[in-house]
Amino acid sequence: MYTPELLELIKRVEATRERRLDEEFPLLSADAKQELLEGFHPDYKDEVFSELRVGPSKGERTPTEYARVFEAYSGLDPDGFDLSKVDFDVDVLIVGGGGAGAAAALVAQEQGANVLVVTKLRLGDSNTVMAQGGIQGADKPNDSPAIHYLDVLGGGHYKNDPELAKALVMDAPEALAWLEKLGVMFDKESDGTMITIHGGGTSRKRMHAARDFTGGEIMKTLKDEMLNRDVPLVEFAAVYELLTDGDRVTGAVLYNMETQEYLIVRAKTTILATGGGGRLHVMGFPTSNHYGATADGLVLGYRVGAPLQYLDTIQYHPTGAAYPEQILGLLVTEKVRSIGGQITNTEGDRFVYELETRDVEAAAVIRECLGRKKGVVTPSGQPAVWLDTVVIEKKLGEGAVKARVPAMYRQYERFGIDMAKHPILIYPTQHYQNGGLEINERCETPVPGLYAAGEVAGGIHGTNRLMGNSLLDVVVFGRRAGVAAAAQAAGIKTAGGLGLDHLKNYHAALKAAGVEPTNVSPMLLPEYRRAATVERKIELLA
Amino acid sequence: MAEQMVTIYVMGKPYEVPGDLTIMKAMEYAGYRFVRGCGCRGAFCGACGTVYRTKDDYRLKVGLACQEVVQDEMYLAEIPFFPGNKATYDIEDLKPTADAILSLYPEVFRCLSCNTCTKACPQDIEVMEYIQAALRGDIAKAADLSFDCILCGLCASRCPAEIVQYQVALLCRRLYSRHVAAEAPHLKDRLKEMADGTFNDEMDKLTKMKQADLAELYNNRDMEPRG
Numbered sequence: 055m056y057t058p059e060l061l062e063l064i065k066r067v068e069a070t071r072e073r074r075l076d077e078e079f080p081l082l083s084a085d086a087k088q089e090l091l092e093g094f095h096p097d098y099k100d101e102v103f104s105e106l107r108v109g110p111s112k113g114e115r116t117p118t119e120y121a122r123v124f125e126a127y128s129g130l131d132p133d134g135f136d137l138s139k140v141d142f143d144v145d146v147l148i149v150g151g152g153g154a155g156a157a158a159a160l161v162a163q164e165q166g167a168n169v170l171v172v173t174k175l176r177l178g179d180s181n182t183v184m185a186q187g188g189i190q191g192a193d194k195p196n197d198s199p200a201i202h203y204l205d206v207l208g209g210g211h212y213k214n215d216p217e218l219a220k221a222l223v224m225d226a227p228e229a230l231a232w233l234e235k236l237g238v239m240f241d242k243e244s245d246g247t248m249i250t251i252h253g254g255g256t257s258r259k260r261m262h263a264a265r266d267f268t269g270g271e272i273m274k275t276l277k278d279e280m281l282n283r284d285v286p287l288v289e290f291a292a293v294y295e296l297l298t299d300g301d302r303v304t305g306a307v308l309y310n311m312e313t314q315e316y317l318i319v320r321a322k323t324t325i326l327a328t329g330g331g332g333r334l335h336v337m338g339f340p341t342s343n344h345y346g347a348t349a350d351g352l353v354l355g356y357r358v359g360a361p362l363q364y365l366d367t368i369q370y371h372p373t374g375a376a377y378p379e380q381i382l383g384l385l386v387t388e389k390v391r392s393i394g395g396q397i398t399n400t401e402g403d404r405f406v407y408e409l410e411t412r413d414v415e416a417a418a419v420i421r422e423c424l425g426r427k428k429g430v431v432t433p434s435g436q437p438a439v440w441l442d443t444v445v446i447e448k449k450l451g452e453g454a455v456k457a458r459v460p461a462m463y464r465q466y467e468r469f470g471i472d473m474a475k476h477p478i479l480i481y482p483t484q485h486y487q488n489g490g491l492e493i494n495e496r497c498e499t500p501v502p503g504l505y506a507a508g509e510v511a512g513g514i515h516g517t518n519r520l521m522g523n524s525l526l527d528v529v530v531f532g533r534r535a536g537v538a539a540a541a542q543a544a545g546i547k548t549a550g551g552l553g554l555d556h557l558k559n560y561h562a563a564l565k566a567a568g569v570e571p572t573n574v575s576p577m578l579l580p581e582y583r584r585a586a587t588v589e590r591k592i593e594l595l596a
Numbered sequence: 597m598a599e600q601m602v603t604i605y606v607m608g609k610p611y612e613v614p615g616d617l618t619i620m621k622a623m624e625y626a627g628y629r630f631v632r633g634c635g636c637r638g639a640f641c642g643a644c645g646t647v648y649r650t651k652d653d654y655r656l657k658v659g660l661a662c663q664e665v666v667q668d669e670m671y672l673a674e675i676p677f678f679p680g681n682k683a684t685y686d687i688e689d690l691k692p693t694a695d696a697i698l699s700l701y702p703e704v705f706r707c708l709s710c711n712t713c714t715k716a717c718p719q720d721i722e723v724m725e726y727i728q729a730a731l732r733g734d735i736a737k738a739a740d741l742s743f744d745c746i747l748c749g750l751c752a753s754r755c756p757a758e759i760v761q762y763q764v765a766l767l768c769r770r771l772y773s774r775h776v777a778a779e780a781p782h783l784k785d786r787l788k789e790m791a792d793g794t795f796n797d798e799m800d801k802l803t804k805m806k807q808a809d810l811a812e813l814y815n816n817r818d819m820e821p822r823g
């Protein structure tokens with residue numbers, strides 16, 4: 055429900071609506087974009103970052119909240135930790151039950167590997183299930199992998215690894231066909247033609263969707279298929295540390311999140327598919343990510359020697375919910391803008407074309423609020439601008455909002471706001487980890503036996519990912535990881551020894567760098583309890 | 597803004613919490629740290645089904661902890677897991693008919709048309725309608741109606757016939773998409789082009805191209821109109 059003050063402000067947005075209906079807003083020039091980014095995007099602010107003092111990417115900078123989990127000690131003491139009892143002995147261990155993990159597991163098992171999927175929450179509780187907008191793929195006659203490639207590279211500021219970007223766009227048609235065959239309910243015309251729309255930074259309409267539950271529908275289907283095929287799975291089991299024989303990754307220490315017992319997995323190959331780190335809350339930004347997005351996989355990989363790529367770039371989604379407080383940070387899908395929604399300042403004027411790339415769009419919103427002071431401030435003090443959704447109804451007809459973005463509509467309706475009648479308030483939210491562990495086109499990290507796929511990996515999207523390319527990435531590289539890890543495992547006769555020497559070395563390096571043993575990682579779950587409660591917490595059940 | 601405090605009873609125990617919080621945030625405020633019962637925090641995953649009762653009302657209500665705002669004198673418990681039956685199948689072998697549904701989930705026959713499931717659904721889905729559609733073999737309708745299901749299990753938790761609606765729904769959507777909806781013709785064509793290597797040379801050229809040349813191409817690429 056809007057407060058009377060906000061309702062009053064909405065009148066200004068209403069006053070300009072007619073004029074805005076047919077208004078063409080120009081794209082920014084390359085120079086103007088650069089100036090905007092340098093002035094207002096968090097990635098361009100030195101105070102956001104810290105330089106890493108230890109590990110394979112020592113000397114590189116990451117946001118301070120990320121640096122804090124890298125420059126941290128393990129909760130395990132590597133000296134004398136008993137690794138003698140092996141609980142699971144498998145070919146391929148897949149860490150993470152989101153889209154990338156599920157795709158990898160299905161494919162690896164198809165290749166004949168004995169797989170095990172372990173995941174921190176339930177299978178499917180992930181960022182994948184939250185993706186609303188869509189999945190890219192050049193499958194229309196006016197489009198091609200080459201055109202797609204150019205969008206990916208331009209969007210990523212040409213920092214992408216060309217081979218990874220090529221794999222992404224060249225595998226896309228097959229990935230879509232795989233999903234179609236598994237029975238993902240894509241939006242289609244009656245003749246089967248996929249309904250595709252634009253996304254930020256696309257030059258062709260290649261965003262395929264399953265209404266506004268695209269990731270959810272994909273995840274539900276992959277999960278169902280995993281259960282149908284009886285893929286071995288342990289839920290509420292987090293990998294807390296990887297194990298090595300000194301050279302290769304040979305398994306992992308699992309933590310039963312419920313009983314607090316640890317378990318040992320021996321694996322010939324291991325795939326990290328642990329997703330992103332929105333719950334680290336860089337600079338206190340709200341986040342669109344799921345509860346378990348705490349960058350664990352990055353920490354696990356980093357400690358065994360896998361370097362990071364572009365972890366100094368975080369994607370802030372330009373349109374996170376800024377009001378009401380209960381849904382702060384949740385995503386307002388880009389599709390709202392794709393189908394015609396307009397962004398305006400408090401005066402009801404547009405100030406940026408709605409489908410600029412996300413970094414540019416987010417910087418423009420931040421500039422409008424903090425630089426030009428033309429934003430709205432919500433009752434809880436959150437800066438915001440308007441996203442005029444009513445204009446969609448004017449353009450596409452009454453009922454269009456509810457029909458095209460039902461999940462969004464319901465989200466707001468729950469809190470007494472009708473998006474078809476009133477604009478909504480938005481502000482950037484921490485959304486996506488552009489960078490991650492370095493991989494090649496077979497998803498191999500430089501550490502033997504260790505693979506990474508999905509949001510935990512870096513390089514594919516350069517320094518800025520386009521909407522719809524991440525769901526694609528998850529399917530394409532999840533499948534690639536499954537194939538490669540299964541193939542490598544098949545060539546390994548006996549599994550390696552299990553050890554934690556890498557952790558001893560890492561701890562020694564931390565100590566040498568003067569890092570105090572106060573921080574512990576991986577984080578596993580964010581802490582949202584009230585400080586007053588946490589302060590008085592004691593553990594007495596021995 | 598002064599915070600209006602309310603009392604909620606988490607599994608019977610009273611806690612004072614700010615009245616504008618969701619059940620999930622209120623429980624965290626009270627000191628609970630979720631392991632189960634919390635996933636997306638945004639009505640996408642169905643991890644946080646909650647059953648509750650309000651003061652002077654004998655009726656049980658259900659909702660999502662990440663979406664419902666607390667009320668004074670709310671008595672609540674999460675049901676983060678529901679041990680519903682899931683049939684296993686090979687989607688390739690099935691036909692999109694009532695028989696397929698009934699062979700895997702014969703209990704659908706037992707639907708009493710009581711509509712309890714629909715009333716329970718936090719996603720405002722016409723649950724009974726899609727179960728009835730599935731029973732009639734109208735797979736397309738069941739798929740369409742159930743689309744927004746997040747597998748929270750609240751419908752099943754209230755069903756007197758012990759039907760696991762969300763699994764039936766998922767089966768219907770997969771059946772529909774695999775066996776009823778037409779395959780995308782352009783996707784098939786593209787797969788053939790890919791197999792023929794149609795784009796290989798162009799891609800090789802692009803991956804070797806210098807940044808300045810790529811930027812030139814990118815900045816001057818033609819855009820399909822937005823409308």
Ligand SMILES: Cc1cc2nc3c(=O)[nH]c(=O)nc-3n(C[C@H](O)[C@H](O)[C@H](O)COP(=O)(O)OP(=O)(O)OC[C@H]3O[C@@H](n4cnc5c(N)ncnc54)[C@H](O)[C@@H]3O)c2cc1C
Nearest residue numbers: 150152154174180181182187188293329508509522524525
């Ligand atoms: C709200 C939202 C909307 C989005 N919309 C779109 C969109 O429209 N289009 C698009 O392309 N992309 C979108 N994205 C991005 C995309 O969804 C994600 O980047 C992608 O799904 C990540 O998939 P993943 O498999 O790599 O990770 P996830 O799906 O996040 O899965 C990671 C899994 O690993 C588990 N895990 C984490 N740590 C551990 C551990 N220590 N041990 C064991 N398991 C662990 C987690 O519990 C989780 O199950 C969106 C993201 C969000 C958050």
Ligand code: SF4
Nearest residue numbers: 707708710711713755
């Ligand atoms: S609750 Fe069960 S019996 Fe009642 S209408 Fe729904 S499916 Fe049928």
Ligand code: SF4
Nearest residue numbers: 717745746748749751
């Ligand atoms: S249909 Fe059932 S499982 Fe699906 S959202 Fe509604 S109540 Fe939850």
Ligand code: FES
Nearest residue numbers: 635636637642662
């Ligand atoms: S936590 Fe996912 S639906 Fe509530």
